[in-house]
Every structure is written in C-alpha cells, then in structure tokens.
Amino acid sequence: AQKITQTQPGMFVQEKEAVTLDCTYDTSDQSYGLFWYKQPSSGEMIFLIYQGSYDEQNATEGRYSLNFQKARKSANLVISASQLGDSAMYFCAMREGLLNQAGTALIFGKGTTLSVSS
Amino acid sequence: KAGVTQTPRYLIKTRGQQVTLSCSPISGHRSVSWYQQTPGQGLQFLFEYFSETQRNKGNFPGRFSGRQFSNSRSEMNVSTLELGDSALYLCASSLRTGMNTEAFFGQGTRLTVV
Numbered sequence: 001a002q003k004i005t006q007t008q009p010g011m012f013v014q015e016k017e018a019v020t021l022d023c024t025y026d027t028s029d030q031s032y033g034l035f036w037y038k039q040p041s042s043g044e045m046i047f048l049i050y051q052g053s054y055d056e057q058n059a060t061e062g063r064y065s066l067n068f069q070k071a072r073k074s075a076n077l078v079i080s081a082s083q084l085g086d087s088a089m090y091f092c093a094m095r096e097g098l099l100n101q102a103g104t105a106l107i108f109g110k111g112t113t114l115s116v117s118s
Numbered sequence: 119k120a121g122v123t124q125t126p127r128y129l130i131k132t133r134g135q136q137v138t139l140s141c142s143p144i145s146g147h148r149s150v151s152w153y154q155q156t157p158g159q160g161l162q163f164l165f166e167y168f169s170e171t172q173r174n175k176g177n178f179p180g181r182f183s184g185r186q187f188s189n190s191r192s193e194m195n196v197s198t199l200e201l202g203d204s205a206l207y208l209c210a211s212s213l214r215t216g217m218n219t220e221a222f223f224g225q226g227t228r229l230t231v232v
Binding site: 033035037042043044045046047050052091093095105106107108109110111 | 151153160161163166174176206208210218219220221222223224225226228
C-alpha cells in the first residue's frame with residue numbers, strides 16, 4: 001500500500017485565490033513527521049512546511065498552512081492568495097520513527113502539479 | 119549561506135559505464151541523503167549518511183553505492199549503468215538526523231543513460 005497518496009495530479013487556480021492540495025498518509029507509527037515540498041521546473045526541492053504527529057496546532061508558514069486531521073490521516077496543504085510563482089509540482093512527504101532517532105528516510109507522494117493563471 | 123551544491127548538473131553516459139555524482143551539503147550539516155526521481159517511480163530514497171556512516175539504505179541494487187567524507191561532502195556511484203538509471207538524482211542536507219529534521223535539497227544532477 002502507498003504510504004503517501006496525493007490524488008490530484010493537477011490543479012488549476014487563478015491568482016489571489018486559495019487552493020488546497022490533498023495528502024493522505026498511512027503509518028502505524030505514533031511518531032511521524034509530515035512535510036510539504038515545492039519543486040519548480042528547475043528541479044530543486046524547496047521546503048515549505050512541517051507538521052509533527054504530536055503537534056496540536058496546525059502548522060503555518062506565511063501563505064502556507066497545513067490542515068492536519070490526524071484521525072483521517074490527512075495533511076492537506078493550503079496556499080492562500082496564490083501567485084504566479086506558485087506554479088510548480090508539490091510533494092507531500094513523511095518521516096516515520098521515534099523522535100530524534102537516527103536515520104529515517106523521507107517517503108514522498110507522487111506529487112500535484114499546480115498551475116496558477118492571471 | 120551557501121545551499122546544497124550538486125555537481126555536475128547534467129550528465130550523459132553510455133550503458134555499461136559508471137558514474138560518480140557529488141554533493142556538498144550546507145556548512146555545518148552532517149547528514150546527507152540521496153534520492154532518485156523518475157517520472158514512473160517518483161521520488162525514491164537511496165541512502166543516508168551521517169558522520170561518514172551509512173545510516174539507512176533504500177531498496178536499490180548494489181550497483182548504487184555512496185560514501186561521505188570527513189567534511190560531510192558525499193558522493194554516490196552507479197556502476198554498470200542501465201537505461202533505467204536515467205533520472206534526476208537529488209541530494210538533501212540536514213543539520214542532524216531525526217524525524218523532525220528539515221531536509222534542504224540541491225538542484226539535482228540529471229543523468230541520461232544512452
């Protein structure tokens with residue numbers, strides 16, 4: 001079974017609108033971390049936001065917020081006030097394991113391509 | 119401060135050859151991870167190094183190997199290249215290992231095997 005599922009291959013939004021990118025995850029660990037990365041056409045993966053499984057508040061970083069619903073195992077990314085520069089591929093990722101335990105890999109979803117138009 | 123530097127950015131190799139890719143992490147970062155990105159398989163974890171020791175390895179054949187030097191720079195090597203090894207290889211640098219540690223990625227090395 002896939003550990004990270006991103007069901008939207010592509011999303012289209014107009015500038016200044018908000019957009020939600022979906023991510024569901026599957027883990028039996030109690031401790032895990034959830035990440036969102038942005039990958040523009042240049043290839044570099046840019047870190048956007050992090051949510052720990054024990055964090056009670058939803059994470060926010062500027063225009064990015066993470067809608068964390070633990071019971072549903074979902075970690076959707078919300079981008080408010082979209083900009084043309086937000087057009088890119090977005091990846092949801094998870095790290096499993098006990099807090100601060102050495103050496104755990106990021107498990108990525110297949111990604112969602114976001115296109116922002118003027 | 120300088121980000122993660124991967125060299126070379128682009129590489130074309132012939133089947134059967136070997137290749138070495140390099141990654142210089144952010145200054146002070148001791149953990150380096152490698153990922154392979156292909157259109158079909160997406161992003162897959164290759165291996166992780168911390169203080170010159172391999173901490174974790176993904177499900178790749180033994181043709182894929184890596185190492186980390188005392189200055190935290192890392193190299194990965196692919197021997198006996200196959201067409202399916204064509205991919206974007208991404209290196210990620212972290213201050214330490216751990217579940218909640220943010221990983222900073224380089225721009226990748228795009229390898230084409232012909």
